[in-house]
Amino acid sequence: MLRSNYLRDNSLESAIATLIQDFQTTTAIIPEVTIDLSQPFSLEISSTAYRIVQAALPNITRHSNAPAVTLQITTRSGMLYIVIKDNGQGFNLAQNSTGFGLLGMRERAMALNGQFNLISEPGAGCLITVQIPLPRAMA
Numbered sequence: 001m002l003r004s005n006y007l008r009d010n011s012l013e014s015a016i017a018t019l020i021q022d023f024q025t026t027t028a029i030i031p032e033v034t035i036d037l038s039q040p041f042s043l044e045i046s047s048t049a050y051r052i053v054q055a056a057l058p059n060i061t062r063h064s065n066a067p068a069v070t071l072q073i074t075t076r077s078g079m080l081y082i083v084i085k086d087n088g089q090g091f092n093l094a095q096n097s098t099g100f101g102l103l104g105m106r107e108r109a110m111a112l113n114g115q116f117n118l119i120s121e122p123g124a125g126c127l128i129t130v131q132i133p134l135p136r137a138m139a
Contacts, residue, residue, distance in 0.1 A: 012037065012046040016053055016073065023057045023069075031069040038075045045132060048108045049073060049082060052130055055101045056084045064088025064126060075134065080114075082130040090120045105130070 006015055013035050024030055041049070053071065060066055066088030074081050102118065105128070109116040114132035 007043060007046050007050060012041065012049060012073075015046075015050050016071075019050075019053055019057060020071070023061070027061050029067065029069055031071050033070075034072045034074065036074045037080075041080070041134070045080065045112065045134070048112055048114075048132065049080060049130075051108055052082055052105045052128075053084065055105050056128055059101050060084075060086050060088065060126075063091070066125065078134050078136075080130075080132040080134055082128070082132075084128040085125065087125040090122050090124045090126055092122055093118065093120055 010018075016033075016035060020031060020033055040046075053073075057069075060069055064086045066086035068087045070083070070085040072081065072083040106116040109130045109132060112132045114130060117129045118126070119129075120126040
């Protein structure tokens with residue numbers, strides 16, 4: 001929960017919008033973004049979602065050479081879903097899956113009893129999916 005003040009005065013949607021704006025400025029890529037959240041989340045869940053997106057976007061900038069990016073953050077059936085997809089150069093998971101950014105995203109999802117999945121191969125882009133269960137009061 002260190003350095004989570006960016007969400008204390010802003011909604012998750014607003015914080016993500018700032019990340020997207022910075023990404024657009026840096027890359028000139030205008031991502032296709034869908035955010036459909038049924039309610040606000042705890043600071044812990046919001047911070048996790050924010051940090052996962054915050055780690056993924058620079059990875060796309062540095063490594064993918066992608067001309068298009070899709071980001072979806074949605075809730076349904078008691079779950080928070082994050083989907084980040086690019087159509088860049090991709091990579092071999094067996095050779096490149098130990099980066100700290102990927103590890104951090106995985107650990108953040110798992111800390112909330114969530115799942116982190118990564119699909120990529122050379123020439124086929126990258127797909128990150130995260131599923132985080134919402135507490136019953138939020139579901």
